[in-house]
Amino acid sequence: MKLYEIAAFLGCSEIKDSIEITGMNTLRDASEGEISFLSDSKYEKELFDTKASAVILPASKIHLLPFGVVALTSDEPYMLVAILSKQFAKPVQSSTVSPVIGEGSCIYPTAHIENGATIGKNCTIMSGVYIGSEAVVGDDVILYPNVSVYRDCKIGNRVMIHAGSVIGSDGFGYAHTKLGEHVKLYQNGNVIIEDDVEIGANTTVDCAVFGSTIIKQGSKIDNLVQIGHNCIVGEYSILVSQSGLAGSTTLGRNVVMGGQSATAGHLSIAPFTTLAARSGVTKSIVTKGVYSGFPLMEHKIWLKMQAKLAKILES
Structure with missing residues (x-):
């Protein structure tokens, strides 16, 4: 879309610039030809260096933009981003090129491989599996029954994904009107699963809003785990059943999350950290x-607190 067409579509101030906008991205990752936005003041510092061609932002922040970046002003930039995201959403099927299946791979008859998908060598794709358009599956991969891999997702070598898991479904993102209505923010990124990862049954890994949700090499994820959009799971991490990551959480390498532990969004967890069962993380x-525990504390302190509580109850 031309930038002036976007401005007219969103009802912004009149823009006559005819730059072709090819996509949406964050301030940090945007490049020329993309449009970005500022809806949270904590990201203001990223305005100074953004390479975006245009930014949707409040009028009070225009002075922070680099020279040449076009401003589309709004009191509700996040709402406009949600409205605009639909225009850049990719169709479910966008390729007419037949899927590529590597030598030695076994595709069960009821599996469905969309056009444009690529499957490597010596893979086993079992009954009911769905692999979307432009998805890439590496070598020696096993996808158990009813696994779904959405379009554009990338799966590395020697990956095993157990029955019923979903890779690349939309993250949970909505803008909210003043009347309390919910406007979908279309998730236009993907999921990247690196080599030697194993994912249990009925686990979900959401695609990114922009960019990629990444599960790094050697990570092991149990059944019934939720990984939100734009998360990064570090190398060789272990996520136990019913644990969950809210969007844009970053785990360092070798993080262990016990059963039913969870994080709030936009946090970072140091490498080699262990979160005990049912712990809740609200700060990096x-x-x-x-x-x-919740609120979170060092495990040895939590044990002492439990011992003291037990004594109080006994008295």
Whole structure:
């Protein structure tokens, strides 16, 4: 879309610039030809260096934009981003090129491989599996029954995904009107699963809003785990059943999350950190250790607190 067409579509101030806008992205990752936005003041510093051709933002922040970046002003930039995201959403099927199946791969008869998908060598794709358009599956991969891999997702070598898991479904993102209505923010990114990852049954890994949700090499994920959009799971991490990551959480390498533990969004967890079962993380963890409870604390402190509580109840 031309930039002036976008401005007219969103009802912004009149823009006559005819730059072709090819996509949407974050301030940090946007390149020339893309449009970005500022809806949270904590990202203001990223305005100074953005390479976006245009930015949707409040009028009070225009002075922070680099020279040459076109401003589309709004009091509700996030709402406009949600409205605009539909225009850049990719169709479910966009390729007319037959899927490529590598030598030695076994595709069960009821599996469905969309046009444009690529499957490597010596894979086993079992009954009911769906692989979307432009998805890439590496070598020696096993997809158990009813696994769904959405379009554009990339799966590395020697990956095993158990029955019923979903890779690349939309993240949970909505803008909210003043009347309380919910406007969908279309998720236009993908999921990247690196080599030697195993994912249990009925686990979901959401695609990114922009860019990629990434599960790094050697990570092991149990059944019934939720990984939100734009998360990064570090190398060789372990996520136990019913644990969950809210959007844009980053785990360092070798993080262990116990059963039913969870994080709030936009946090970072230090490498080699262990979160005990049912622990709740609301702030970033910068020092590796073993943590428990809610509010979160060092595990040894949590044990002492439980012992003291038990004594109080006995008295």
